[in-house]
Amino acid sequence: MSDRDLSTVVPRLYLALPNSVPADFTLTGDDSPVESKLAGDLVVLYGFDKGTHFRLANGGDLKELATTPAELHEKAVENLNSLPLHLEFHQGDDYHMVTAGGDHEATLVFHSAVLEFLADQVPGKLVVAIPARDLFLVASSADPRHLAALQRKVNELIETAEKPLSGLLYTRDVISGEWSVLSR
Known part of the structure; x- marks a missing residue:
């Protein structure tokens, strides 16, 4: 090869x-x-x-x-x-986490089936956080308390992550599929 x-x-x-x-x-x-x-x-x-x-x-x-x-x-x-990813959905009170074996969590932003499933699980817009390459967190835009809890967790995780990425929260336009930073 x-x-x-x-x-x-x-x-x-x-x-x-x-x-x-x-x-x-x-x-x-x-x-x-x-x-x-x-x-x-x-x-x-x-x-x-x-x-x-x-x-x-x-x-x-x-x-x-x-x-x-x-x-x-x-x-x-x-x-x-x-890819035959081993996906696990970990449900929390304010936000959720999806794992995919450690190599592909961050790139779940491109996984159409995962995004469709997650969008169906939350009211309002799906909000995604990617504080590290092996962390993919999601919450709903419908409850400001959930977003605040997600941002607190992202701030905590990014400080200790082995491979830190972003402290921002992201949303995806359902029509265009384009990602943008959540404006609050």
């Missing part, structure tokens, strides 16, 4: 780093990771699943595979949606 196999590519979420400090070096287009914006402070990169790690897709991979960033994104989401 090639190092660049579209059947193994999945989306990966990362925290967008600020451009406030000059870079020590600049990557060429071929070496630069393929990146797209999710929302807020989160970006999507694409990883070839190597079993023990993910190798990030770069511009050279796009050339070799004769694909575009949009096609790579589409294939990565398709692959994620077809």
Whole structure:
């Protein structure tokens, strides 16, 4: 199997780093990771699943595979949606947590079946928090107390997370599928 196999590519979420400090070096287009914006402070990169790690897709991979960033994104989401994830739904009083074995929790934002199931479980809009790569928390927008409890938990978790991501809360437009930061 090639190092660049579209059947193994999945989306990966990362925290967008600020451009406030000059870079020590600049990557060429071929070496630069393929990146797209999710929302807020989160970006999507694409990883070839190597079993023990993910190798990030770069511009050279796009050339070799004769694909575009949009096609790579589409294939990565398709692959994620077809993975046999071991999903568990942990119900809490104010918010809930979904686990998926440790490697794909953050990218559940792209898993259509999971999002549809979760949206059916909560009144109002589904609100998602991704304080770490292995944490996916959800609550309803219908109760401000639930949102406050979720934000407190996110603030706590992001301080101790091994691989922290975002302290923001996100919602998804049900028509366009686009994510945005929850405005309160």
